[in-house]
Amino acid sequence: MPDMGRDYRIIGFLCNWCSYGGADAAGVARFSQPTDLRIIRVPCSGRVDPMFVAKALLSGADGVLVSGCHPRDCHYSEGNLYARRRLEMLRRFLPILGVDEGRFEYVWVSASEGSRWRDMVTKFTEKIHDLGPMPRMTEPARTLCALEGMLGQSLSQPDMAQPGPALPDWDKPAETVLSQADIAGISTAEKPKEDGNG
Amino acid sequence: MAETRTENDRVAQLRASVISELPNVDFVLGYARGFDPLHATPITVRTEKDAAKLIFDATCVQNLATSLYGLRGKRMGLVVKGCDSRSVVELLQEKLVDRENLVIFGMPCEGVLDLAKVRVRADIAQARGAEFVGEEVRLLLPEGEKVLPRRDVLADKCLRCRYPNPLVSNHMIGAEVVPKGEEDTYADLEGFEKLSPQERFDFWKRQMSRCIRCYACRNACPLCVCKHVCLADSREPHWLTAEATLQEKWLFQVMHALHLAGRCTECGECQRSCPMGIPILLLKRKMNRELKEVFNYEAGVNPEAVPPLHTFQMEEDKIKDRGQLW
């Protein structure tokens, strides 16, 4: 992996009761694990709005891990059961955005499972390292009226050197861009002719 | 716009039906001819004179159910196509509107035009007339008549439509229609998913660069009921800045798709309203395909159904217990 000059950023949303306890147990037992994960404590995995994950990934996180109590063991009885449905739908949805499926994971870890937590974090971090840094939705160098001091990355995005993704080829003529009609027929051969009418 | 005789009869029937219900409602929302023969526009009918302006044909693309939530509490009538009726059902499922306050005029529908497809085939900027005769769309242009096969210019959603007959109505106007599609194979999604993740990401970058954050997609959506407290505009919590950068535009689209999960009925208004022609319906279709696969659920079909994300089961058949994977 190329040296990005920074750590990978993996965000973890951990439920306060089981998962945070499990992570704590891993710490108390002095298990060694990668340091890329940054933990955000939430009362319950049911608190996790899929937008947390989406915003994290699109704002520069390379991976997001959500961890809660095992189903049937939720501290609030049902929170993780709602979370399971929500997060499963989110997991299945992310690939359409061009986000690799492996960047988001949700797991159930109980407070006694310190070593299992260590294993999860290590495996997930390795997976993220293999996937590389998350591509960013940033403007190419010359954008519409991109004069000095204007348009640019939001300040909330850390300004870090990274081997950026291949930017779209702005030099390609517009005809090669997929249009609505193209998408409809993308699996068939025929492309409708556009002759600039209308 | 000239119609065949059966269509003329149907419109006459609609007008009569609306007039008969006028004493029972504050107004009726229907379609009238817009600024040219290929555009319709919603109108408010309060009198017989207004009702005479009502039309119904393949130019009636708008989903009038979009106005429903904003007008809740009023006794009103509404003209709906099959797809529009699903929006009404979804609003009923979520208890956002009162069925008793609605008088619904159901119009079984053979499909509406996608003007983008028409523009690729003919220059319609100066269109003088349009006729729908059988399987043909006959356009009257300054240079003469141009005939297009109807199938080539119908909206994509119409080509795969399984609900052409409104699912709720007080008055069904016209004969029921046989659905065009049997099952949604999501061929467009399959095609898109042949691209690699990086290619898909770049695709959306290119598409979203045209976005002007007009929020037509959001405002045209019948299920977007947050209106002025929409999270896209809020400062507390502050999800999005006002900057017109790719990041913010894209995050909004993701937010929209996530907030519509389990609620979107694929009326397609979001995509149709986009002045820049960005194919955002694809995101909602992806979500819907996953919902169908995991929960065997379709929004806006059964007014009594509970949306899957509002509930849970102890044992989920289709969700692998992630905890065991590791």
Add this chain to the structure above:
Amino acid sequence: MVARFLAHDALTAQAAAWARDYQLLAPVREGQAVVYRPWAKDMHPFLGRPPTSSAKQALLPQTENLLTYTYRKDHADLTKTEVFLAEPLPSEPTVVLGCRPCDARGRKLLDRVFLERGVKDPLYEARRAVTLFITVACQRMENTCFCHWTGGGPMSEEGSDVLLFEVAGGYVAKAATAAGEKLISALPEAPQKAQEELAALLASPVEPGSAPDLRQVPQRFLALFDNMDFWMDQSARCLSCGVCTYLCPTCSCFNITDENSGLKGKRLRTWDTCMSALYTLEGSGHNPRISRAHRLRNRVGHKFCYHPQEFPGAGDSQPEVSCTGCGRCIKSCPVSVDIRSVVLDILEKGENQ
């Protein structure tokens, strides 16, 4: 001024040449829209259709930094914090290629707002000084065009630096300003045949049709001002999105928001839309324009009543309206709101109020 010629197959090369000295914005087809893009090599400018968005983004971008700031605490005295401000002023010479007369005329109306009300907007002023418009003259009126209602026309020169008239094989380029003349000085002179074709074109230009007399609009608008039934019916179809305002060459409302991150921040100016429910939402929670009826009334009133009242024409002439009749608001409106029919309804119904 010499008439010059820009051949169709020389367009790309010429655009590339311009792009060496200027920031060039050219329209390209993407999907079903025509949008302006900064020049990149191998772009194919598309001049055959009015672009979907207007050219105002060259003078008033959708997002811009008014200033950026950094806080720095004085380590010796922690109660003191210094603020460092940067207020960048745009200065890169820009050429907009391929707009239409209705876009170029919008420039004048934007000048009214940003330069002529006593306070000059420094960013707009800076951009205005360095931006040139190469306009394609129209040879037909689309179903949504009504430039002739507003004092313009398909071949109006107002606001343009260069006009391109399409003839066989390319465009005859005529400069309308000294800066425009300099811009096209490298082009070859227009051949005799092309000049004759242009003369014929100018002799019998496209007939735009009749236009209503807009002089009565302000008075009749005000007569209808409190008729909420009228405005509710006009606005019932409106979605309160921002398509009409953002695509309009003359709409100029903006919002100012601060975004900060720790010790740094920026003050953003972004387009705002009077059609949005949030437009007049006050801090107290009160909203004077809470309904679409109020907001549509405001938009039409601004364009056809308040603006002409603030900038009255001389004597008996047609009023100056804050609209160039480009028709984008009609063409791209998802529900086909037609501002022309609102104005005509005002003229008809406001007569006897």
